[in-house]
Amino acid sequence: MFRKYRFRDRLEALIRRHLEVFVSDTDLCRLFIAEVRGASDYEGSAIREMNRRYTSVLIRIVKDAVKTGEVRPDVNPKLLRDVLFGAIEHLAWRYVNGRGQLRVAQTARELAAMLAIGICVDG
Template sequence: MTPKQEPSPWPPGRIKIVRAFKMLLEDKNFHAITTAEIARTAGVTEGLIYKYFRDKRDLLYQVLKAHFEKFLLQIERDLRGIDGAVNKLRKIIWSNLDSYANHRVFARIILLEVRNSPDYFESEAYELVRQYNRMILGIIREGVRDGEIKEDIAPSFIRHAIFGAIEHACLNGAIFNRALATDPIAENICRLIFTGIVNRGKE
């Protein structure tokens, strides 16, 4: 007996628009895609796009929001039962890289396109990024409190170093649509970061 799928919270027309938009992003950058092209690919009228979204950029941010929500939910599940801040950070680094590796369109959008737009930083999608940042900062502070992580390095700098290493490691893949070797990249980043921040004998 085939289990029933959970009904989507989105209307069918909205789902078609989002799917068409994602498909077009596989081959084009955001600025090259028109709303007419999205409507044609989705098999809907152009006016329907404006029923559900303010404009093309709002569509992009809503798609990113859904992506971030799914990613954060998975991260929260993955961290359950993991003891120790360093182990949690190791899992986060791997999961972040794995997400970029398996969602190259989103990697390109996040790393290369949306950050040039000031309104992105006021979007609901970016609020989820801030939530993720706070989660990581909390884990780092947990590590400092428990003696795993050195207390003479500002937690915010450690977080910056983690994100910077991940993003630079993924940048060429995002630009040139190349595959990423998640495991060795994660291992190298973990060695680099943890060699500098972990108290000896505590890792």
């Protein structure tokens, strides 16, 4: 379904949807970032496995874009995953704690553009 779209469009859609979920359910966002991720039993848990499966969507998008020549072959998809979702959690954490606004569409567009400039063959 997504393969007919450019990598940057797919990336932006993924970021936008992730931000929308965090904005729509701030309690879930707060719970996941503050409690679940920091729990001593997170490693090896079912929740960690679900998170790994969820973030594997991004890894698949990146690998597909490498195959189509849109993304440089030297890009580490797992490092990109950590950079992207780390940035989103940082932005969402500030928002759910009342320390800033989160403009979903604008943030998704800007974040996708920044990443694309760094990893895409054509920038």
